[in-house]
Amino acid sequence: xxxxxxKKAPERSEKRKDAFSIFLDEVSRAPITIPILAIITGLIIGxxxxxxxxxxxxxxxxxSPIEAIQVGLRAAWSSYSALxxxxxxxxxxxVDALKGGxxxxxxxxxxxxxxxxxxxxxxxxxxxxxALGFRAGLFNIGAEGQIFIGAITSVxxxxxxxxxxxxxxxxxxxxxxxxxxxxxxxxxGLLKAKTGGHExxxxxxxxxxxxxxxxxxLRGPLQRPDSFNPVSPFIQDxxxxxxxxxxxxxxxxxxxxALGVAWLxxxxxxxxxxxxxxxxVGANPNxxxxxxxxxxVVTIAAMSLSGALAGLAGANEVLGLNxxxxxxxxxxxxxxxxxxxxxxxxHPLGVVLAALLFGTLRNGAxxxxxxxxxxxxxxxxxxxxxxxxxxxxxxxRTIYRLRAPSAVEEEIRVRGWGG
Amino acid sequence: xxxxxxxxxxxxxxxxxxANDHIDLTLEKGEIHALLGENGAGKxxxxxxxYGLYQPDEGExxxxxxxxxxxxxxxxxxxxxxxVHQHFMLIPVFTxxxxxxxxxxxxKAAGVLDREAAAQRVKQIxxxxxxxxxxDAYISELPVGVQQRVEIIKLLYREADIxxxxxxxxxxxxxxADELFKIMRSLTDQGKSIIFIxxxxxEVLRAADRITVIRLGKVVGTTTPRKATENKLAxxxxxxDVLLRVDKKAAKPGKVVLDVKDLKVTDDRxxxxxxxxxxxxxxxxxxxxxxxxxxxxxxxxEALTGLRQPLSGKIQLLGKDITDAFPREITELGVAHIPEDxxxxxxxxxxxxxxxxxxxxxxxxxxxxxxxxQEQKINSSAKQIIRDFDVRTPSANTTVxxxxxxxQQKVIVARELSRPIKLVIxxxxxxxxxxxxxxYIHKQLVARRDQGAAVLLVxxxxxxxxxxxxxxxxxxxxxxxxxxxxxxxxxxxxxxLMAGVVKGKQAARKSVRTKKRK
Numbered sequence: 001x002x003x004x005x006x007k008k009a010p011e012r013s014e015k016r017k018d019a020f021s022i023f024l025d026e027v028s029r030a031p032i033t034i035p036i037l038a039i040i041t042g043l044i045i046g047x048x049x050x051x052x053x054x055x056x057x058x059x060x061x062x063x064s065p066i067e068a069i070q071v072g073l074r075a076a077w078s079s080y081s082a083l084x085x086x087x088x089x090x091x092x093x094x095v096d097a098l099k100g101g102x103x104x105x106x107x108x109x110x111x112x113x114x115x116x117x118x119x120x121x122x123x124x125x126x127x128x129x130x131a132l133g134f135r136a137g138l139f140n141i142g143a144e145g146q147i148f149i150g151a152i153t154s155v156x157x158x159x160x161x162x163x164x165x166x167x168x169x170x171x172x173x174x175x176x177x178x179x180x181x182x183x184x185x186x187x188x189g190l191l192k193a194k195t196g197g198h199e200x201x202x203x204x205x206x207x208x209x210x211x212x213x214x215x216x217x218l219r220g221p222l223q224r225p226d227s228f229n230p231v232s233p234f235i236q237d238x239x240x241x242x243x244x245x246x247x248x249x250x251x252x253x254x255x256x257x258a259l260g261v262a263w264l265x266x267x268x269x270x271x272x273x274x275x276x277x278x279x280x281v282g283a284n285p286n287x288x289x290x291x292x293x294x295x296x297v298v299t300i301a302a303m304s305l306s307g308a309l310a311g312l313a314g315a316n317e318v319l320g321l322n323x324x325x326x327x328x329x330x331x332x333x334x335x336x337x338x339x340x341x342x343x344x345x346x347h348p349l350g351v352v353l354a355a356l357l358f359g360t361l362r363n364g365a366x367x368x369x370x371x372x373x374x375x376x377x378x379x380x381x382x383x384x385x386x387x388x389x390x391x392x393x394x395x396x397r398t399i400y401r402l403r404a405p406s407a408v409e410e411e412i413r414v415r416g417w418g419g
Numbered sequence: 420x421x422x423x424x425x426x427x428x429x430x431x432x433x434x435x436x437x438a439n440d441h442i443d444l445t446l447e448k449g450e451i452h453a454l455l456g457e458n459g460a461g462k463x464x465x466x467x468x469x470y471g472l473y474q475p476d477e478g479e480x481x482x483x484x485x486x487x488x489x490x491x492x493x494x495x496x497x498x499x500x501x502x503v504h505q506h507f508m509l510i511p512v513f514t515x516x517x518x519x520x521x522x523x524x525x526x527k528a529a530g531v532l533d534r535e536a537a538a539q540r541v542k543q544i545x546x547x548x549x550x551x552x553x554x555d556a557y558i559s560e561l562p563v564g565v566q567q568r569v570e571i572i573k574l575l576y577r578e579a580d581i582x583x584x585x586x587x588x589x590x591x592x593x594x595x596a597d598e599l600f601k602i603m604r605s606l607t608d609q610g611k612s613i614i615f616i617x618x619x620x621x622e623v624l625r626a627a628d629r630i631t632v633i634r635l636g637k638v639v640g641t642t643t644p645r646k647a648t649e650n651k652l653a654x655x656x657x658x659x660d661v662l663l664r665v666d667k668k669a670a671k672p673g674k675v676v677l678d679v680k681d682l683k684v685t686d687d688r689x690x691x692x693x694x695x696x697x698x699x700x701x702x703x704x705x706x707x708x709x710x711x712x713x714x715x716x717x718x719x720x721e722a723l724t725g726l727r728q729p730l731s732g733k734i735q736l737l738g739k740d741i742t743d744a745f746p747r748e749i750t751e752l753g754v755a756h757i758p759e760d761x762x763x764x765x766x767x768x769x770x771x772x773x774x775x776x777x778x779x780x781x782x783x784x785x786x787x788x789x790x791x792x793q794e795q796k797i798n799s800s801a802k803q804i805i806r807d808f809d810v811r812t813p814s815a816n817t818t819v820x821x822x823x824x825x826x827q828q829k830v831i832v833a834r835e836l837s838r839p840i841k842l843v844i845x846x847x848x849x850x851x852x853x854x855x856x857x858x859y860i861h862k863q864l865v866a867r868r869d870q871g872a873a874v875l876l877v878x879x880x881x882x883x884x885x886x887x888x889x890x891x892x893x894x895x896x897x898x899x900x901x902x903x904x905x906x907x908x909x910x911x912x913x914x915x916l917m918a919g920v921v922k923g924k925q926a927a928r929k930s931v932r933t934k935k936r937k
Contacts, residue, residue, distance in 0.1 A: 271791055271792060271794075272790045272791055272792060273781060273782045273787045273790055273791075273792055274790060276774070276781055276782075276792060279770075280767055280770075280778070283767045283768075283769050283770065284763075284766070284767045284768070284769075286763050286764045287763075287764055287765065287766060287767050287778065289726060289746065289764075290724075290726065290746065290756070290758060290764045290765065290778075290779075291746075291747075291778045291779040291781075292745065292746040292747025292748075292750055292779055293747075
């Protein structure tokens with residue numbers, strides 16, 4: 001798990017009053033503190049739930065409470081170590097494999113960590129989609145639907161076009177996915193900008209349309225001729241994203257595309273004048289209007305771009321992993337990405353880190369279920385906890401006795417002064 | 420006898436700021452005690468502590484000699500302390516009685532509201548203190564001055580003995596303010612005590628029994644109106660000698676810059692709020708638009724700056740029709756706009772100072788090349804502007820939201836006046852600012868005028884209008900009722916026009932109101 005450097009607030013720094021210490025104060029109240037504590041708290045509570053749902057703990061309780069606690073700790077430990085081996089790998093196995101020198105065994109030993117990276121790809125794309133929307137003041141709940149549409153358009157380009165070299169076919173298929181998602185974002189964006197229809201409602205509705213549309217297509221026009229299942233044909237080899245290692249490692253080019261897109265989003269938001277438009281509209285639409293920005297255009301563009309990013313998540317699933325499209329393939333990436341964008345504070349770097357965390361947890365959870373018998377849902381509960389803590393930072397501040405950020409108090413005082 | 424209220428050594432720290440530094444304050448029974456200070460001096464913080472919204476880091480509060488700990492406004496109310504906030508907390512569609520009852524409802528058996536009893540008490544209070552408020556009137560139908568009295572009734576209904584009035588005259592016409600001072604006197608005559616927070620010197624001298632001046636969180640001194648003068652109070656507040664009169668030469672008006680003809684504008688609810696106004700502003704003159712807030716000035720300015728589509732009429736800038744122009748076109752034609760609500764419209768509080776300084780020029784050379792913003796250029800020019808306009812900020816990268824109100828306004832003024840301009844539209848440019856900042860902004864506006872820019876100043880502060888304007892347009896209920904030569908008109912006359920009293924036509928106010936109701 002990638003862990004960004006956390007800077008804890010020096011608690012008593014308020015005593016010094018010069019400008020530099022105010023600046024230090026701001027830095028020390030870095031946005032990273034709360035997410036990290038939220039994750040830790042989520043892990044602890046997850047462990048508690050594991051312990052509380054283990055029957056042996058209750059059995060031990062009848063002997064003595066201490067024994068119950070020991071059993072509980074052991075249960076939590078075993079599930080987290082299963083989570084770790086599932087997500088990162090088993091160190092002993094890696095060492096053995098390297099000693100043995102068998103290529104397949106080495107790949108198998110290293111597979112967990114690569115699978116974690118692979119699982120984070122759709123999270124990166126979808127998280128960026130939601131984060132971009134947040135930055136422009138838009139709540140895109142429709143990432144899930146946009147993922148579906150992006151996957152559909154991408155898979156069609158992937159299997160229908162033949163005889164293209166990969167260097168052309170792959171970009172075309174990715175572009176198709178982006179355009180599909182963009183269309184699904186454009187529609188609620190247009191409704192918001194022109195009619196004031198709220199994007200939350202409309203993206204939810206667009207999700208339903210996307211789900212049913214994909215179902216119809218997979219049972220009808222797009223169904224593979226030789227299959228009774230609702231699946232699409234496989235894409236051409238020329239549209240498949242390069243895998244860097246042999247089986248079973250599925251790690252592919254998509255990961256680097258995702259990182260590249262994250263950098264692009266960062267550059268767009270913070271270095272270009274369009275990004276400035278987006279951020280201003282998001283931070284204060286009134287000031288944006290005053291500054292002569294076109295809110296209608298920004299709203300539509302932001303929703304379309306957000307949709308395009310989500311569409312890329314869908315395209316990547318099809319081109320990098322599954323090679324075809326099946327029903328309900330996305331398993332909620334679009335919804336998780338809302339949590340993820342919040343966790344990443346809507347910053348591309350934060351989103352990438354949060355996506356790596358989510359991908360790792362998801363991957364490890366499978367192993368946890370297999371070897372420790374802990375249901376995969378515990379991970380969902382944990383993610384929910386983390387999100388709740390992020391959304392209500394006061395809880396974390398109370399638990400860890402952190403001081404409220406100066407900005408909030410400042411705001412209150414500013415309001416007091418404003419004539 | 421112990422004073423009604425005594426604050427001893429109240430200290431409150433915010434990160435990086437000592438908001439209150441061992442403040443002592445006593446309030447005697449039946450006294451109007453003015454708390455005078457610049458914005459950011461710590462008046463509001465002190466009162467928020469007294470009202471239980473903040474906890475002091477040090478210090479004690481005594482009410483009638485008894486020590487009091489206030490954890491919440493409820494504690495304060497129970498101790499007989501009541502506060503009228505600058506922004507009223509009234510529900511427009513409720514009656515006076517309903518608003519007063521809210522939160523302290525009298526009930527009959529089974530929880531049924533006892534409106535009659537409450538109305539009776541409201542009536543009684545209104546009579547006792549000569550407030551002349553009708554218990555059954557709807558708030559939305561009452562003028563601002565009367566709404567304020569409803570707020571006072573709310574406190575009296577809860578049997579408050581200590582009333583805190585936070586900048587109570589900010590929203591009133593001069594006449595309404597006089598009315599308020601009479602009411603304050605009648606309250607103290609009957610044993611109530613009042614803390615009167617303000618930054619207006621003249622009012623303090625008129626209304627207060629004692630004056631405590633606060634600067635930078637410390638008590639500078641306590642005096643009485645008899646011993647003090649405006650100049651003395653101002654220098655106590657600011658800590659140096661202040662120019663209270665604006666120093667300006669006679670205007671040399673040039674050609675017409677802004678020409679407005681029969682402009683009609685509606686508000687968000689499609690009500691006609693500017694009912695056909697015509698005026699012009701020449702180069703090298705300041706035209707002041709006087710009027711109590713809410714008489715159409717906001718919509719007028721929004722129409723002039725392209726933020727609101729006018730219903731009809733024509734706006735010309737140097738002969739060019741800008742009636743339907745976008746804000747950006749108008750800005751590019753050389754119009755500077757200091758917006759009425761700086762935090763809502765003029766700034767992005769979460770952005771750094773540097774970004775706010777390029778808020779309406781960020782997309783052009785040299786701040787952007789192609790589509791890429793030139794951070795270095797933006798920062799270096801920000802540093803220059805910060806120096807030129809004396810914006811007090813730790814750095815160009817500090818978020819604007821963490822600056823004081825005066826410095827936030829300076830950021831806007833610096834941004835708008837640091838580029839070549841032909842017309843300045845300044846809407847309430849000094850609202851809520853301290854004496855020092857006001858002086859500075861006034862100087863800047865006069866300097867622009869002398870450099871040949873046309874200035875349209877919209878303000879509800881009559882003193883400001885009188886001091887700065889060369890001509891005064893008075894707005895009342897969507898109309899410009901008169902345009903006057905500032906050198907030849909008395910303040911009282913403008914005040915009456917603002918209240919809708921037209922020479923020889925005392926009934927004007929009524930007739931306009933009935934017209935509106937149709």
